[in-house]
Amino acid sequence: MEDGPIYKRYGTFFIDYCEGTLEQCNIISSVKDTHEKVSNKLEIYPNPASNFIHVETHFDISNVEFIDQNGKVVMKSRDLDNYIGDLRSGIYIVRCLTKKNEMIYTKFVKI
Numbered sequence: 001m002e003d004g005p006i007y008k009r010y011g012t013f014f015i016d017y018c019e020g021t022l023e024q025c026n027i028i029s030s031v032k033d034t035h036e037k038v039s040n041k042l043e044i045y046p047n048p049a050s051n052f053i054h055v056e057t058h059f060d061i062s063n064v065e066f067i068d069q070n071g072k073v074v075m076k077s078r079d080l081d082n083y084i085g086d087l088r089s090g091i092y093i094v095r096c097l098t099k100k101n102e103m104i105y106t107k108f109v110k111i
Contacts, residue, residue: 041057041058042055042057042059042094042096042105043055043056043057043106044056044107044108047108048108048109048110048111049084049108050084050085050111051083051084051085052081052083052085053081053082053108054081054082055080055082055094056080057080057096057104059096059098059099059100059102059104060099061080061097061098062078062098062099063077063078063096064076064077064082064094064095064096065077065094065097066082066084066087066092066094066095067092067093067094068088068090068092069091069092074087074092075087084110088110089111090109091107091108091109091110092107092109093105094107
């Protein structure tokens with residue numbers, strides 16, 4: 001890679017050129033050095049699961065829906081602990097509706 005201004009026939013182009021810190025140059029590191037905000041998380045465990053799962057979040061949940069790979073709601077619940085033994089094996093999306101009418105999604109694997 002070239003560093004610095006590149007002069008071409010139709011003008012000047014800058015390629016990989018910066019005289020500052022990583023933040024000033026808008027360089028994004030592939031190593032994540034900040035923690036995710038806990039308030040946006042929705043966790044399912046165990047994942048993968050065969051009979052029971054627990055939904056954990058810091059939001060007040062009013063409704064939990066389980067959506068299959070075809071986009072069909074296959075199960076609804078108001079509980080954070082759910083029996084999933086009757087579901088077929090596969091990948092499911094859990095959609096939670098908060099009491100503030102916000103939707104939160106995550107995936108889990110039913111084995």
